Amino acid sequence: MSTSQVKKVPYLLTTPGVLFFALLLGAPMVMTFLLSLHSYDFNTGIQTDWTIANYIEVLGDPYFQKIFARTFGLSLLVTVICILIGVPEAYVLSRLSSKWRSIFLLIVLGPLLISVVVRTLGWALFFGGNGVLTMISQALGFGDEPVSLMFTFTGMTIALVHVLVPFMVISVWASLQKIDPQSEDAGLSLGASKMTVLRRITLPQAMPGILSGSIIVFALTASAFATPAIIGGRRLKVVATAAYDEYLSTLNWPLGAAIAVILLLANILIIVSYNKVIERRFANIFE
């Protein structure tokens, strides 16, 4: 084979994969984007004109602004709670003997094996007006009022945290695995207490895992659909459910497409800039 032929090999080999993604991921995205540039008429449907009116409408309308604010507030809150729960969980996991570790790892990752819809419906049963939560509250004597977390921000947060905490655990766990256990011994030998070693030596080294876990959790929350749809319903819309409603209830596909495109862009923007900050901060420290 001549060198020019050799050079072509990698391209030829990746062609099937590239085509596959171009077709199944790229094409729908381009089509969604193109769709978002048409206007919509309630009598005649989608027009053939080109306009950015949909974007102006979404960005200018307080109704949509509130939905976007709610979505990112939710994402932030879920991320923070996932850090608070996932980091200690991963730390405890890394301290267990290998037998217990595999058992607990299975428990932690177990939820990922169940469909999101099934899990969320479970939460719905738990949260609902005559659900388990109400029964518990009545049994404990907090009055006969039904307690419901359905269609509340709290309910949505709890259900999403439950779904997403495993991602944080895996990511933090992976970076805890990379820590040289002798660096903790070194901390002890220099006079630090166990708590100080954890705070000053172990946690900072787990930081890359916490940060990448945060990116995953944030992105997945911002684009989550099933959980907000079931727990939040129509009363508490997030961006994904709002786009869905534009498509299927209002039938205003171009507006729905514009919402989806803005969500995508906002997500990319946030994640890329966050990643840049992390890279700059840790470039000299971790490989």
Place this chain on the structure above:
Amino acid sequence: MSFLKFESLTKKFGDFVAVRDMSLDIEKGEFISLLGPSGCGKTTTLQMVAGLLTPTSGKISLDGKDITETPPNERGLGIVFQTYALFPHMTAIENVSFGLEMRGVAKAERIERASNALEQVKLGQFMNRYPKQMSGGQRQRVALARALVIGPPVLLLDEPLSNLDAKLREEMRLELRILQQDIGVTTVLVTHDQEEALSMSDRIVVMKQGDISQIAAPLELYERPTNTFVSDFVGKTNLLKGEVTDNNQVSVNGIKFEVDTKMHKQGTRIDLSIRPEKFRMSNDKKGQEVRVDASIFLGASWLYSVSSDLGQLFVTQPNTGTAGYSKGDIAWLDWQKGALTLFEEAAS
């Protein structure tokens, strides 16, 4: 009175005995090496001194105080770990000042003392680098400065030079020894490198499968090993099997020669050790006739592999500036009576 004292120190992992009934007295300011092959329990011993492992039984005392149960963060010992175990998220100076911070030293003083410690190990201009931005040798020095800055009563070193290249390792040996003598800190070094142990220590403890095999000063250990394990592990040697045939005489493969010791009874099977450099190799037909099988030039010396009626032998001869023997040459080996060391064959 000894400064650091082990009394019947034993560590078991399940049924496996990693360190068995080890007793040792270390003087103040002494440089002691624990030398032995991989897995013989050196690190385990060091970790017990550091408090990172609890002995199964036995006692460790420091300056007359029993520290067997003292947690590691209250022992105040300086440790350099095999992997250096620097804190990757801290710069060199932050690493070094960590121990001072834990001791409640004020920030200004902390920085001054840490920079002095880094100057001492010649890292003055690297203070603000992260470990990842430094070479292996530089990291090793940071680890050393970090251990020394707290003014520890005892410095524990776990194979601190094993990750360095040969040339740097030799330089660091010397530097470390000079630094240790300047400060006068009692030091325990763990190593599997006999050259390192010989060149740095006041005394060497040779370990074998959790037991102490011999304790001696470097020259003594090299010249008068008390068993075949030590003579083979410390330095290179030729081990021959023979039998005591008469007073002051042994026979190896039917060849008889004079020896010094009279401690062995006639008929005893013995191992006989002779170091490669104790031979004198010449053409003057005195001693044992040998044929050169291989000849390697090492710069300062020649290493020969020769065959003879005694068996295969290694011989080193100093380089005197003239050409050495080459493959196929016939030569004669001569040696002094005292060059031979005898061990009764282990009853195995």
